[in-house]
Amino acid sequence: MIAAMAISLERGADGGQPVYQQIAAHFRAEIEAGRLGAGDRLPTIRELARTTGVNRDTVALAYDELTRAGLIEATVGRGTFVRTPVRTSPPPSFEPVLSPLVERILDGERSRVRYAAPAGTVPLHSLVPDPSLYPVDEFRRAVNRVLAESGGDLLRYGTPQGDPALREELAARLSEAGMAVAADGLVLTQGASEGIALALRLFTVPGDVVAVEEPTYHNVLGALAALGLRGSPVPMRDGEPDLVALERTLERSEVKLFYTMPTFHNPLGTSTGLAHRRALLAIAAKAGKPVIEDAYEMDLRYAGKPVPSLAALDERGVVVQLFSFSKSLFPGARVGSIAARGRALDALVPLKHATDLGGSPVLQSALARFVASGGYDRHLTKVRRALLARRDVLLETLAAEMPDGVTWTTPEGGLQLWVELPGEIDTAELLSDAVRGGVLFAPGFQFRLDRRPSSGMRLSIALADEAQIRRGVTALAGVVRDRLRAGPMRGVEEGVTV
Amino acid sequence: MIAAMAISLERGADGGQPVYQQIAAHFRAEIEAGRLGAGDRLPTIRELARTTGVNRDTVALAYDELTRAGLIEATVGRGTFVRTPVRTSPPPSFEPVLSPLVERILDGERSRVRYAAPAGTVPLHSLVPDPSLYPVDEFRRAVNRVLAESGGDLLRYGTPQGDPALREELAARLSEAGMAVAADGLVLTQGASEGIALALRLFTVPGDVVAVEEPTYHNVLGALAALGLRGSPVPMRDGEPDLVALERTLERSEVKLFYTMPTFHNPLGTSTGLAHRRALLAIAAKAGKPVIEDAYEMDLRYAGKPVPSLAALDERGVVVQLFSFSKSLFPGARVGSIAARGRALDALVPLKHATDLGGSPVLQSALARFVASGGYDRHLTKVRRALLARRDVLLETLAAEMPDGVTWTTPEGGLQLWVELPGEIDTAELLSDAVRGGVLFAPGFQFRLDRRPSSGMRLSIALADEAQIRRGVTALAGVVRDRLRAGPMRGVEEGVTV
Numbered sequence: 001m002i003a004a005m006a007i008s009l010e011r012g013a014d015g016g017q018p019v020y021q022q023i024a025a026h027f028r029a030e031i032e033a034g035r036l037g038a039g040d041r042l043p044t045i046r047e048l049a050r051t052t053g054v055n056r057d058t059v060a061l062a063y064d065e066l067t068r069a070g071l072i073e074a075t076v077g078r079g080t081f082v083r084t085p086v087r088t089s090p091p092p093s094f095e096p097v098l099s100p101l102v103e104r105i106l107d108g109e110r111s112r113v114r115y116a117a118p119a120g121t122v123p124l125h126s127l128v129p130d131p132s133l134y135p136v137d138e139f140r141r142a143v144n145r146v147l148a149e150s151g152g153d154l155l156r157y158g159t160p161q162g163d164p165a166l167r168e169e170l171a172a173r174l175s176e177a178g179m180a181v182a183a184d185g186l187v188l189t190q191g192a193s194e195g196i197a198l199a200l201r202l203f204t205v206p207g208d209v210v211a212v213e214e215p216t217y218h219n220v221l222g223a224l225a226a227l228g229l230r231g232s233p234v235p236m237r238d239g240e241p242d243l244v245a246l247e248r249t250l251e252r253s254e255v256k257l258f259y260t261m262p263t264f265h266n267p268l269g270t271s272t273g274l275a276h277r278r279a280l281l282a283i284a285a286k287a288g289k290p291v292i293e294d295a296y297e298m299d300l301r302y303a304g305k306p307v308p309s310l311a312a313l314d315e316r317g318v319v320v321q322l323f324s325f326s327k328s329l330f331p332g333a334r335v336g337s338i339a340a341r342g343r344a345l346d347a348l349v350p351l352k353h354a355t356d357l358g359g360s361p362v363l364q365s366a367l368a369r370f371v372a373s374g375g376y377d378r379h380l381t382k383v384r385r386a387l388l389a390r391r392d393v394l395l396e397t398l399a400a401e402m403p404d405g406v407t408w409t410t411p412e413g414g415l416q417l418w419v420e421l422p423g424e425i426d427t428a429e430l431l432s433d434a435v436r437g438g439v440l441f442a443p444g445f446q447f448r449l450d451r452r453p454s455s456g457m458r459l460s461i462a463l464a465d466e467a468q469i470r471r472g473v474t475a476l477a478g479v480v481r482d483r484l485r486a487g488p489m490r491g492v493e494e495g496v497t498v
Numbered sequence: 499m500i501a502a503m504a505i506s507l508e509r510g511a512d513g514g515q516p517v518y519q520q521i522a523a524h525f526r527a528e529i530e531a532g533r534l535g536a537g538d539r540l541p542t543i544r545e546l547a548r549t550t551g552v553n554r555d556t557v558a559l560a561y562d563e564l565t566r567a568g569l570i571e572a573t574v575g576r577g578t579f580v581r582t583p584v585r586t587s588p589p590p591s592f593e594p595v596l597s598p599l600v601e602r603i604l605d606g607e608r609s610r611v612r613y614a615a616p617a618g619t620v621p622l623h624s625l626v627p628d629p630s631l632y633p634v635d636e637f638r639r640a641v642n643r644v645l646a647e648s649g650g651d652l653l654r655y656g657t658p659q660g661d662p663a664l665r666e667e668l669a670a671r672l673s674e675a676g677m678a679v680a681a682d683g684l685v686l687t688q689g690a691s692e693g694i695a696l697a698l699r700l701f702t703v704p705g706d707v708v709a710v711e712e713p714t715y716h717n718v719l720g721a722l723a724a725l726g727l728r729g730s731p732v733p734m735r736d737g738e739p740d741l742v743a744l745e746r747t748l749e750r751s752e753v754k755l756f757y758t759m760p761t762f763h764n765p766l767g768t769s770t771g772l773a774h775r776r777a778l779l780a781i782a783a784k785a786g787k788p789v790i791e792d793a794y795e796m797d798l799r800y801a802g803k804p805v806p807s808l809a810a811l812d813e814r815g816v817v818v819q820l821f822s823f824s825k826s827l828f829p830g831a832r833v834g835s836i837a838a839r840g841r842a843l844d845a846l847v848p849l850k851h852a853t854d855l856g857g858s859p860v861l862q863s864a865l866a867r868f869v870a871s872g873g874y875d876r877h878l879t880k881v882r883r884a885l886l887a888r889r890d891v892l893l894e895t896l897a898a899e900m901p902d903g904v905t906w907t908t909p910e911g912g913l914q915l916w917v918e919l920p921g922e923i924d925t926a927e928l929l930s931d932a933v934r935g936g937v938l939f940a941p942g943f944q945f946r947l948d949r950r951p952s953s954g955m956r957l958s959i960a961l962a963d964e965a966q967i968r969r970g971v972t973a974l975a976g977v978v979r980d981r982l983r984a985g986p987m988r989g990v991e992e993g994v995t996v
Contacts, residue, residue: 028771028773031773032771032772032773065735065736067741067742068735068738068740068741068742068743069736069738069741069771069773069774069777070741070773070774070776070777070778070780070781071773071774071777083777083780084780094783094786094814094815094816095815095840095841096700096701096755096786096787096788096815096816096840096841096842097701097754097786098700098701098841098842098845099699099700099701099702099703100703101699101703102699102700102701102845102849103845105845105848105849105852106841106844106845106848108848109844109848128654128655131650131651131653131654132650134649134650134653136645136649136650136653137646137649139645139649139653140641140642140645140646140649143638143641143642143645143860144638144641144642147634147637147638147641148635148638151632151634151635151637151638152629152630152632152634153629154830155629155632155634155637155828155829155830155831156626156629156828156829156830157626157824157829157830158830189854190688190854190855190857191854191855193853193854193855194853194854197852197853197854201597201599201600201724202594202596202597202600203594203595203596203597203600204597205597205598205599205704205726206703206704219852219855222848222851222852223852223853225852226699226848226849226852226853228703228704237563237566238563240566240567242566243565243566243567243568244565244566245566256595257594273526273530273567274530275526275529275530275567275568275569276567276568276569278568279567279568279569279581280568282568282581282582283568285592288592288594288595289594290594316592317592317593317594318592318594326655330653330654331653331654331655331855332652332653332654332655332656332858332859332860333653333858333860334854334855334856334857334858342593342594343593343594343596343604344594344596346604346607347596347600347601347603347604350603350604350606350607350720350724351600351603351724353720354603354695354717354720354721354723354724355691355692355695355721355724356687356688356689356691356692356695356832357688357689357691357717357829357832358832359688359832360688360830360831360832360858360861361830362641362830362831362861363858363860363861
């Protein structure tokens with residue numbers, strides 16, 4: 001079918017639409033109105049030039065425009081046709097090809113531990129700080145005040161580096177702890193988790209290897225996978241990374257950095273001493289590899305003497321330090337920081353910009369107000385007291401209830417400790433028994449790079465109060481005793497294979 | 499110097515520390531107290547076994563532990579020595595090796611346009627929405643209310659997917675605009691900017707190529723660089739991407755997706771029609787390549803008839819759509835969304851989790867409250883009215899003041915339009931003249947992949963009010979007239995090379 005050719009053209013009108021555009025507009029309107037449909041043939045250039053009295057080049061220009069716009073297509077020897085806009089129903093399904101890195105994330109998702117338990121189960125598995133301790137009203141007033149005073153400015157984009165007042169407060173606190181850092185040396189992040197991702201991206205490309213403690217924080221393993229990085233384990237011995245293994249690992253050229261939690265290690269709850277920290281820095285400097293120090297629970301010391309952070313001991317600029325308010329205050333503000341120096345710092349600011357332009361000035365500014373008012377320090381005093389009491393109940397109950405052969409760490413701060421079971425028990429297998437007994441824990445395998453079975457478990461005092469801890473640990477000890485009596489059952493229960 | 503050997507050991511004490519640990523603890527304490535220094539020699543295993551009366555294996559175990567802890571090192575044939583903890587001052591400086599991707603970002607930073615101008619300069623360069631229009635008090639009340647009602651919960655971690663109430667509100671609005679999407683099909687992001695980064699990561703690995711319009715949003719070019727991606731330009735013709743070029747580009751196997759802004763294009767201000775959108779979707783589906791539709795100014799239509807979004811027209815699941823509150827409300831809440839389907843959606847949630855665990859539930863929940871109360875719609879009515887008035891003044895002043903040969907686009911919404919100058923003027927060179935004349939604009943080169951000179955510029959009505967626009971455009975027209983009179987001066991002024 002030949003398309004209609006009644007085109008009204010205005011020629012020579014001063015400032016009017018060029019003729020070729022008028023022709024294109026005519027066909028465009030016909031197609032959009034449905035008067036021309038897919039497969040309809042348009043007049044040839046020659047025909048249309050004749051019937052409209054315009055130059056062939058002008059018609060060709062119009063057809064060119066319609067072709068580029070995807071409305072028509074020319075088939076050599078057959079003519080010019082209205083293009084099929086969408087295939088007729090049903091459209092074939094479309095499965096986009098995902099990035100191979102994303103496929104790895106999806107694989108990881110399938111093997112993630114899902115904690116499902118009836119209400120009232122004692123949550124010894126979770127590192128979410130206890131909401132009953134959050135200073136909600138004080139923080140709400142801080143948000144209110146900063147929005148009332150400078151809401152217009154706080155609702156614009158912030159800088160990629162983050163609110164200057166909060167960086168000043170943080171830098172002052174870090175300086176008091178012995179670290180040479182100014183507000184300009186900090187970049188605010190969405191909690192330490194974004195800090196981990198950004199710090200890894202500073203030094204790596206997909207395919208690179210990152211030295212991590214084993215066991216280590218399981219979300220770091222997720223971050224590595226998402227960035228196409230592989231981990232190389234540095235074993236933890238007596239709560240400290242084995243420095244001989246670290247040195248050997250960092251010598252490998254494909255290993256780009258070391259990620260470590262020297263203070264209140266997750267999941268172990270242990271901290272390293274001064275000499276170990278100095279030796280670690282010397283090893284990293286000798287290997288020429290940076291160290292990411294995750295100081296996420298830095299402010300939660302409730303016992304023992306503070307040890308200077310790696311960043312405080314670092315004279316060379318080896319260390320990139322992560323901090324977060326998520327564990328010591330609350331996670332919902334999503335505020336953490338990265339301290340870096342030199343070119344690493346120069347690069348961090350545009351990297352953050354390229355990732356999300358920057359965080360929310362509202363929450364950062366409210367947090368600055370809250371810290372400056374002393375609210376954060378008052379909160380820390382309260383939280384540390386609560387955590388110390390909870391830890392003591394946890395240690396007492398473990399000592400009183402756990403059968404012989406069970407050992408555990410004794411943290412001086414933070415939210416977690418580590419329990420090691422005897423008798424080749426795979427703690428992943430034990431979890432369903434524990435849930436039936438009314439208690440949850442974090443099985444050790446998820447803190448390992450290769451997720452091989454572990455006889456360890458992480459217990460947390462973040463969410464459970466003293467009575468719950470006593471009840472939970474007593475129940476857990478019963479489950480462990482039962483399992484030890486029954487003997488090893490690896491690989492048989494619930495289809496778990498070892 | 500042989501190290502002191504006065505070690506007091508408790509043996510056989512029930513539950514006491516194993517002997518090897520007591521030995522290790524002794525040396526550790528001596529080193530930390532400074533009584534043993536770097537280079538001091540320890541007794542041989544044989545000597546120490548003899549003087550303390552313990553088994554050689556036990557001593558070896560202790561030395562082993564100290565070696566792993568980085569405190570001592572054995573040199574074959576010479577003995578065991580206290581390790582040098584840090585080199586003596588001054589420490590050699592340490593320059594970490596940055597990721598090659600990060601080096602690219604740093605290069606990009608050096609060539610970024612910095613706008614420096616005296617106060618009072620008319621800001622026709624900026625897409626930051628006008629703070630005088632922000633509904634600050636209404637939003638502050640919403641934040642206040644949600645924190646008072648459920649602060650404890652909102653200050654916990656949210657889900658990676660984001661606040662369910664806000665996703666419900668957004669899904670309802672998108673559905674009204676013809677898109678088949680439920681709250682579960684959305685993931686909340688830190689503005690469209692994080693959406694861009696996440697959507698790119700869904701389908702690419704470093705080294706891949708992404709088809710982008712040219713000109714395109716300059717921050718997308720930054721996001722590509724940060725992710726190690728290369729862009730392949732699809733030319734914009736008459737405000738629409740050239741579909742013939744798109745088809746050819748998507749056929750290349752290294753090209754993984756197409757990033758496009760069909761509505762209120764940045765920087766052009768143009769929108770594509772229905773037929774073009776349908777044809778674009780058919781081309782992408784045929785090539786098997788997903789399309790990222792950046793609908794960041796979707797809610798800012800002030801003239802003309804709405805055209806269904808690509809996502810609304812998409813029957814196959816080709817499109818991943820980005821939305822943001824940053825331009826239509828304010829950027830400071832840092833809230834946007836991604837709509838995806840199928841495995842892309844499945845992957846997006848853990849990808850967001852691996853990036854920063856999730857956004858702030860506080861701001862998301864407050865925004866949900868604000869939208870549900872009708873506040874957002876009331877705000878849109880006000881903003882659209884203001885933008886229409888500003889656009890009209892902009893168009894009138896351009897028509898009245900600009901010399902012959904200058905052309906511009908006529909947007910039906912959003913914050914920007916595009917001006918094209920005649921006479922081979924490089925608008926980057928014109929910027930300093932414009933600043934002297936009291937007006938800023940965004941030069942066209944920064945929207946191009948290779949940053950080659952451009953005779954185009956983006957003008958924005960985001961920040962400037964009607965009077966400022968009139969003044970700014972009049973000044974700009976004067977600068978353009980002067981430059982046209984002076985003739986082309988490419989590459990000579992202020993050391994700019996072309």
